[in-house]
Amino acid sequence: MATSIRSRVRAKIDPHLHLRVPFVAGAYGNSPRWSNKDLDPVPVSMRTWGGLDYWAYWTSDMLAPPLASTVASVMSLGFTARETIPIVFFGFAVCSAVITLTAKMGAQYSIAFPVIVRSIFGMYGSYFAITVRAFVAAMWTAILCVQAGGFLQCCLEAIWPSFKRFPNHLSPDAGITSAGLLCFFLYWIFQTVLACMPIQKLRILFLVKAVIVPPTFAALFLWAVIVTHGGGPLVTGKVEITSTYMNTAFSALTGLNAIIGLFSSMAVNMPDFGRFSKNGFKGYHQFFALPVIGTLGALTPIFVTSAHQVIWGNFEWYMPAVIGDFNSRAAKFFVAASFMLATIGNQIAAGTYPFSNDVSGLCPKYINIFRATILISVFCVVCTPWNIIKNAAGLLAFLSGYSCIMGPMAGVMVSDFYLIKKRKLDTYELYKDHGIYHYDFGVNWRAFAAFGIGFIPLIPGFAKSISPTLNVSGAWKIYTFAWLFGFTLSTVSYYVICQYISPLGDALVEEAVLPAQTNDVISSDGEVEIFERKDGLQTHTKEVQDV
Numbered sequence: 001m002a003t004s005i006r007s008r009v010r011a012k013i014d015p016h017l018h019l020r021v022p023f024v025a026g027a028y029g030n031s032p033r034w035s036n037k038d039l040d041p042v043p044v045s046m047r048t049w050g051g052l053d054y055w056a057y058w059t060s061d062m063l064a065p066p067l068a069s070t071v072a073s074v075m076s077l078g079f080t081a082r083e084t085i086p087i088v089f090f091g092f093a094v095c096s097a098v099i100t101l102t103a104k105m106g107a108q109y110s111i112a113f114p115v116i117v118r119s120i121f122g123m124y125g126s127y128f129a130i131t132v133r134a135f136v137a138a139m140w141t142a143i144l145c146v147q148a149g150g151f152l153q154c155c156l157e158a159i160w161p162s163f164k165r166f167p168n169h170l171s172p173d174a175g176i177t178s179a180g181l182l183c184f185f186l187y188w189i190f191q192t193v194l195a196c197m198p199i200q201k202l203r204i205l206f207l208v209k210a211v212i213v214p215p216t217f218a219a220l221f222l223w224a225v226i227v228t229h230g231g232g233p234l235v236t237g238k239v240e241i242t243s244t245y246m247n248t249a250f251s252a253l254t255g256l257n258a259i260i261g262l263f264s265s266m267a268v269n270m271p272d273f274g275r276f277s278k279n280g281f282k283g284y285h286q287f288f289a290l291p292v293i294g295t296l297g298a299l300t301p302i303f304v305t306s307a308h309q310v311i312w313g314n315f316e317w318y319m320p321a322v323i324g325d326f327n328s329r330a331a332k333f334f335v336a337a338s339f340m341l342a343t344i345g346n347q348i349a350a351g352t353y354p355f356s357n358d359v360s361g362l363c364p365k366y367i368n369i370f371r372a373t374i375l376i377s378v379f380c381v382v383c384t385p386w387n388i389i390k391n392a393a394g395l396l397a398f399l400s401g402y403s404c405i406m407g408p409m410a411g412v413m414v415s416d417f418y419l420i421k422k423r424k425l426d427t428y429e430l431y432k433d434h435g436i437y438h439y440d441f442g443v444n445w446r447a448f449a450a451f452g453i454g455f456i457p458l459i460p461g462f463a464k465s466i467s468p469t470l471n472v473s474g475a476w477k478i479y480t481f482a483w484l485f486g487f488t489l490s491t492v493s494y495y496v497i498c499q500y501i502s503p504l505g506d507a508l509v510e511e512a513v514l515p516a517q518t519n520d521v522i523s524s525d526g527e528v529e530i531f532e533r534k535d536g537l538q539t540h541t542k543e544v545q546d547v
Helices: 002-017 051-062 063-077 081-108 125-160 161-165 177-193 199-227 248-262 285-312 319-326 329-362 369-382 392-420 427-429 445-466 482-501
Strands: 512-514 527-532 537-542
Touching: 002 161, 051 199, 051 285, 063 081, 063 125, 063 161, 063 285, 063 319, 063 427, 081 248, 081 285, 081 319, 081 392, 081 512, 125 177, 125 319, 125 329, 125 369, 125 392, 161 329, 177 329, 177 369, 199 285, 199 512, 248 392, 248 482, 285 319, 319 329, 319 369, 329 369, 392 482, 445 482
Parallel strands: 512 537
Antiparallel strands: 527 537
């Protein structure tokens, strides 16, 4: 018995004791650099997500602390509920339109974001897109560690009120207290252990989250409405812009950009989830999921922030601080525990797991999903995320900062797939080192040129968002709608370059070549070569062995 246990433990540990990790080529190529089980198209048997599943996913992902913090940071610009609610709705509507478009990319070909971008940026150029997206996922994971540590601190204070008097040995400029740092590391250890588990084993965690978190949001909303008698100054009051250099219009654009920024990374990597669709992500109802769920969910932080101002007399955007002021120890514990649970699920599903998938695909010889998870866990500490979210302005700067990168990238993706290639890709060429998507030395310079055209004009505004006293003339104005500006300019630029300056050549195929489909039938001679129409396209599917 003891020998058997030792053998199993050794079998799990031994692969991690070597510099290189075991890896084999997948079914779609002869090199694990391009083809392995994590990168190959999703098998037909695993394409099981329907419309209800995606709505459930958005409900789980939206009702989480990032939504609360982002909405409250928009209100910190001086807006009341009357202005914040339309900003939230239209921000999520814009983001949802692009998310729907990119999700259909993955749904049509059953492939993930790291593979889709090969057709756009080139086989080696895709590393840039993957790295940028992975960095954003890592930063969000780190920020959520800080927030979850705050929720854990609230739980400990509710159980042991004396924990409020935990001695602080850090300076006021540290951005965190000794108690906060302790709770950060306690939570960090817990989430690292969970993140190292295979995600399919965490199904119970996500199920519990789906059962507990939505009622918590609803209960908080009802509490806030009751204690404020239907509103409060942040609901029924007047706009009082807090910016020293922006008027109401530009402040509204900044808020809109922050809301879009919250899910701007999902607007890029939604193929990771769209590939599991069983019906090609059909149905216009998918577009409404984000603005409907997001706007309804935003009512809770709007009214809770207003209630905090009514009861305690000051504006507080940071949810752990809001919960920390609750007088009821039971309410403080259960609300904080629920929000911590929401953070764990959100952190793993939208942060750690996507990061690990992408980074392991960059260098499969040396990094697997387990090592990538350890890497992001270490990053969560060394990047000192508590300095990013010292205040609402810091969170706004972060959201706007990466949205000015995600916007141009999403614009290039949409322009390439829908306007230039007309949704026609050759799936099997995506796994060939020197195939039609190799472009010039493995890089599609057109994509990088269009990305730069959309991103470079936003740099001065980004600098001013970090240092408000910096004089950049009027350049900061376009930064207030950075995502929209970058997306639009890169979309148009890429179309002009590919249509009139330097056509893509062999990368433009006449028929879409799909992976295996549910209605593929092997003929009597063993060949699988079926031509059909799918979602308005003339398509062609063939067996893997024919590659």
